[in-house]
Amino acid sequence: MSEGLVPWLIIVPLICGGAAQCGKVWKRFDRHACVLSTALLTGIAAVLLPARAAIFSGAVLRYHLGSWTEPVGITLILDGAAWVSAALIFIITFLVAVFALGERRYGAAFFFFLMIMTAGMMGVSLTGDLFTMFVCFEIVAIAAYALIAFDGTAAGLAASFKYLILSSVGIFFFLFGIFLLYRDIGSLSIAAVSAALGSPGAAAVPSTHLALVSLCAGIGVRTAFIPFHTWLPEAHAYAPHPVSALLSGVVIKISLFAMLRLLLQFGGQYLFGLLLWIGALTALSAVISALAQSDAKRLLAFSSISQMGYILAAFAAGESVSLVAAFSHAINHALFKSLLFLTVGIAVQATGERNLYRMRPLGRDYPIISAAFFIGALSICGMPPLNGYASKALIGTAMKGSPAYPLLWITSFATVASFIKLSRIYLPGAISARARTKPGVLTTVSVIALSALCLCAGIFGGPIAGMLQRLLQPAVPFAVPALFRVSALLMFTPIAVLGTAGYFLIATPAARSLAARYESFMPNVRTVLVLFFAGLACFVAAGRW
């Protein structure tokens, strides 16, 4: 396995983007270009599979672009974490592209942005220095702004603009953090900076503390935890359906993985206390907002924020199993959340309604899609043979003694309640004579593939956790937890019961009117920015006591 294959992880999506752009220019080849670019995307798998043997045995593949070594050159590093991220990006992007091909209303321009976003995400995962990370973050962001506003709807344009403003302010702080590090250390590669910071890490000097905090705040906007999350509900809800699936599935995970990498390499352990509480509060408050929503996609978007809070809290608990738990839940969330967004998107398309109380039940019209939706909904609730159960069990192990654990516990049955509320759109109702537009073959295939992956990731949850541990922390010994012990399975029962009780509580009319009033509270752009600066100040203060 030569290291020369590593840049092809970025070159292949760029070639696919070039093919899509040719389809945009020469309109006669529009459809051919879309199919060609999706087909060429499988080239990424052709790079990842041969690398599997080397990466799994602990090797780290480094590639210097143009044979320029550090400190002036760009280095691409393919280690275990980068391999996992690249595999996740490939699976989700490929399935979303297949879904978009099946929908037939997305032209070559859509695929162009999709492929450019993939190339940017690969760049973020693979890069070895901070400035390339900044550039690749911005590539992903620009493609995201264009994709969210792609349909030209009023809400999509406004959501994209709000995301642009907040995300640009965040990335300015990221660049400011890079500046502070460059001023003190004189180099921008992650390895050189982490060597220079040494063992006391970034807490030693005020300027490096401010630098790490700025970097985290900048990425925090992209990852959407409180108080930087306000752009996410509108952006994910009013985007086109495959775009929502991609954004909620992969884009927020990539920035989270980058932040985890920076925190671990730059000695950010002193921030873990603050991050634990931020994660737990994000999880709880976002799921309460999700309970109040009547728009189906906004409910899913709020539940995305809540699950990101879960992942962050699990990581910040600092146990030996934390990193594996966080990565495992991130991967599983990518799988089931994109599945949910795609199936709910099909429902919104079929009924023409976004309000879940007004949608007619589609259970009998689209039986395959309903089954896939229920697999996704049961995964996020944490039902035993599915993947949500495996990663939530790992998170439970990671957070066992932590004071923030009760908040996550309340979150899990609030999640069950909110998804019982959402599942009314796919209940078996009367077969409607108007259901003429069946979803296409490719659409159904992509949805079935995602649900099959959810099922497999759940059944093989233990071995997958072992594999992740070998990839992420090869030095630390790890016993594969027995996920299917009866005592662990019984843990799910109180969650299910309390969740169902919670659902009946919120279905009462008094709760519904309270929810309607809560739902109409949407912070405007000025409040959003004030919250951002408040969050930044919190982070800065955190390291000083």
Added chain:
Amino acid sequence: MAWYLIGALFLTGLWGVAAKHNIVKKAMALSIANNALILFFIYNGSRGAQTAPIEGSAKVMADPLPQALMLTAIVVGICILALALALIYRLYLRFGTLDIRTIERKAWKTHE
């Protein structure tokens, strides 16, 4: 002294993004803040230097690495600004106003 001026420029940009209601002014303020960050890097690289980093000069050269990186940062800033202006144009065609408060109120209403 120059640090404080560049810092004031950055804070002006951030204040403009937060406080102004006109979306064109918000985009302009984003651009100002971006330029201030670029100036931070370039000024830092030029401290103690006497000439531009061209090969063959005998004097002390400015640090060429931040200059090369800032070219990329300028390109990124231009792309963001171009996209923001395109969005602003479409928003204006759709809503008829440039005030972010009116736009947000009308936008979320259509999906209630």
Added chain:
Amino acid sequence: MKKTSILDLVSRKLAPFMFLFGFYLFAYGHLSPGGGFQGGVVIASGIILLSVSRGVTTAERLFPVSVLMAVEAVCFLLLIALGVTGSMTGAGFFGNPVREKIIAVPHVSMVLFLNVVIGLKVGAGVSLICMRLLREE
């Protein structure tokens, strides 16, 4: 107030020199300050000057939007192809495939090719952005 013809006249005489300066910037970018992006933006500013002073439809007769889009797409693929040739000859992606001087062409010819391709792409891209916005479609 009537619109005078001075803007028309001056822009028609000045624009070719702006294109020339843009070409100079990206052709000499490896020796003196300049480079692909800078030259491309100056070329785009020449096109924008023509569009602003004489109207987009007149500027489009000289630089049709379809041709600019084709230039952009072809240059993107050409850029990736240049990078891949570098990696094929063992010098790394975007590395220099030219080992020694070929008659008088210096060792830095890879940077020259990259500058030219990037300059054309950026010129086409930025002028497309501005022409689309000026067209008010």
